[in-house]
Amino acid sequence: MKIQAVLVGARGYVGAELISILSEHSSIDLIAASSRELDGKPVEQYSKSELIYGDLSPQDIVELSPDLVILALPNGLAEKFVKPLDETSAPISVIDLSADYRFDPNWSYALPEVHLNTVGSRISNPGCYATAIQLSVAPVKDLVDGSISCFGISGYSGAGTTPSDKNNLDLLKGNVMPYSLVNHLHEKEVSHHLGLDIKFSPHVAEYFRGISLTSHIPLKESSDIKRIKQLFQEYYQGKPLIKLQDEPPQVASSAHSHGATIGGWSLSSDGKHLALCCALDNLLKGAASQAVQNINIAFGLPQLEGLQVTSVR
Numbered sequence: 001m002k003i004q005a006v007l008v009g010a011r012g013y014v015g016a017e018l019i020s021i022l023s024e025h026s027s028i029d030l031i032a033a034s035s036r037e038l039d040g041k042p043v044e045q046y047s048k049s050e051l052i053y054g055d056l057s058p059q060d061i062v063e064l065s066p067d068l069v070i071l072a073l074p075n076g077l078a079e080k081f082v083k084p085l086d087e088t089s090a091p092i093s094v095i096d097l098s099a100d101y102r103f104d105p106n107w108s109y110a111l112p113e114v115h116l117n118t119v120g121s122r123i124s125n126p127g128c129y130a131t132a133i134q135l136s137v138a139p140v141k142d143l144v145d146g147s148i149s150c151f152g153i154s155g156y157s158g159a160g161t162t163p164s165d166k167n168n169l170d171l172l173k174g175n176v177m178p179y180s181l182v183n184h185l186h187e188k189e190v191s192h193h194l195g196l197d198i199k200f201s202p203h204v205a206e207y208f209r210g211i212s213l214t215s216h217i218p219l220k221e222s223s224d225i226k227r228i229k230q231l232f233q234e235y236y237q238g239k240p241l242i243k244l245q246d247e248p249p250q251v252a253s254s255a256h257s258h259g260a261t262i263g264g265w266s267l268s269s270d271g272k273h274l275a276l277c278c279a280l281d282n283l284l285k286g287a288a289s290q291a292v293q294n295i296n297i298a299f300g301l302p303q304l305e306g307l308q309v310t311s312v313r
């Protein structure tokens, strides 16, 4: 019996990626895709069966009695859909791709390569920058002394489809736009989940998809590149979505890939300042692919089902 899923926020950039992935997934079928703007139109990317976008209320979703509800809505809207699902006796799992439950201890915050917690029936998917930061820092977490500093650049799809300066192509033309230089939500998210002091300055650029993140990590003791690389290799052994390479990863090579690439390890002459880079696709490992990876884990399916691995070591 296949898992029957409802997708809410199906018109958005992340929703569209989820539809494409689930079109190829052999164990999960979409039974409904919600969008107010596209209500009544066919879901053209979904190839398994005829599917029409609907403007579904939270109660409509409960009545469909699916196995799984996937929420890909802007921040602050999830509770309206989660509350009636919590109140029903039907065993309906929920995965939320927004930031709304990332600090809630009753939800499983699930970045599979880093947090090996058991995934329950309420899953909170990490943020895109937060994924890149945690993948970059986790292997050397125990060596850190002081504040880590991360510099990120994202394509404008990171800002979603609601018009703002961060997805305004007139403002972005020939430009890189810094924003939220302190207190970005992902700064709090990674500091909370890694238990480290992490500073993060995001930027958005004119290209569509992909994140390039550079992390500066102060170390307690002098180290050497061979040891650092070995720590990364050991940490990511058997985790096929993470590719390691000597050269700094390029954002263009990670676009359209379900995984993340880490590399460019560099040490200062005293061996106590480590810098490294991570590139990933904000819409895939930063959102939709990671969500499908988490759903697979929650339902006991092979972790990479539906995710064609384009970048393996």
Ligand SMILES: NC(=O)C1=CN([C@@H]2O[C@H](COP(=O)(O)OP(=O)(O)OC[C@H]3O[C@@H](n4cnc5c(N)ncnc54)[C@H](OP(=O)(O)O)[C@@H]3O)[C@@H](O)[C@H]2O)C=CC1
Binding pocket: 008, 009, 010, 011, 012, 013, 014, 015, 034, 035, 036, 037, 038, 072, 073, 074, 075, 077, 097, 098, 099, 126, 127, 128, 157, 158, 159, 160, 161, 162, 282, 283, 286, 287
């Ligand atoms: N873009 C990215 O790189 C990443 C995004 N995320 C998170 O994923 C979520 C989705 O992001 P993204 O796809 O970029 O966002 P978009 O702005 O592209 O899409 C938002 C979706 O939500 C729907 N929506 C908006 N407002 C409402 C509402 N009031 N009630 C019901 N539906 C609504 C929209 O459809 P309609 O208006 O037709 O109903 C649309 O389908 C966000 O929480 C974002 O923070 C996480 C990681 C990366």
Ligand SMILES: CC(=O)N[C@@H](CCC(=O)OP(=O)(O)O)C(=O)O
Binding pocket: 075, 097, 098, 099, 126, 127, 128, 129, 154, 155, 156, 157, 158, 159, 160, 166, 185, 186, 202, 203, 204
């Ligand atoms: C370019 C851009 O605006 N990027 C978004 C990150 C998208 C994301 O991961 O958002 P959530 O944490 O809300 O899921 C931002 O900086 O807020």
